[in-house]
Amino acid sequence: MKEELQRWHSPSLNREIETLVFGHGGYPIILFPTSMGRYYENKDFKLIESVRNFIEEGKIKIYCPDGIDSLSWYNKHIHPSERVKNHIWYDKFLLEELLPLATSETGRNKVITAGCSFGGYHAVNFAFRHPWAISHLFSMSGAFDIRGQLDGFYNDDAYFNNPIDYIPNNMNPELWQLKIVLGTTDRDMCRADNENLSGILHQKGINHWLDIRPNADHDWPIWREMFPEYVYQI
Secondary structure: OOEEEEEEEEOOOOEEEEEEEEOOOOEEEEEEOOOOOOOOHHHHOOOOHHHHHHHHOOOEEEEEEOOOHHHOOOOOOOOHHHHHHHHHHHHHHHHHHHHHHHHHHHOOOOEEEEEEOHHHHHHHHHHHHOHHHEEEEEEEOOOOOHHHHOOOOOOHHHHOOOHHHHHHHOOOHHHHHOEEEEEEEOOOOOHHHHHHHHHHHHHHOOOOEEEEEOOOOOOHHHHHHHHHHHHHOO
């Protein structure tokens, strides 16, 4: 399995950014880390290993970008408005730097977003903000209400990065073209978030799969079971 660390100075973030890339071709997947996780987290916890066969066969190529949650949503040392702004710079990095890299290297015009836990938030938020650029969305135990990170603060920037708020009013026709999986479990602390988002999508008539696994927790073992099953359906 081909593995490559790509590192460059991001003009969007004004800092060096690292992305771990797995594979030689196929559908590009942007796979986010969990809360405050690094670019190597999905490798370390063997989520990459769970889809090794798909990578080696050239069906998928996975891009694991570094996260900046510690500078944005989880940065309690700055005002909440600045937390949101820092995330918006991250969104710009994804849209203007990582997305073009992934599509140019694979020859595809769209990417797949995926992530576990808070990585599920990133996968959902980026996909719904830019549905024209996304083909599939795989969220595993994601949480989708960002207001808990803002200490009561709320403005337009927060609204447009809080999926449960802006999705009901978003009428972009590309939303109905997305292939969406919301994975969760019966004992998942984020189960209610997934059921809530599923209800919003159902009300809009957006087709999706709410996958609730029995006898499982909010943890890597079930995500390693989910991810290859979702990739298999591409």
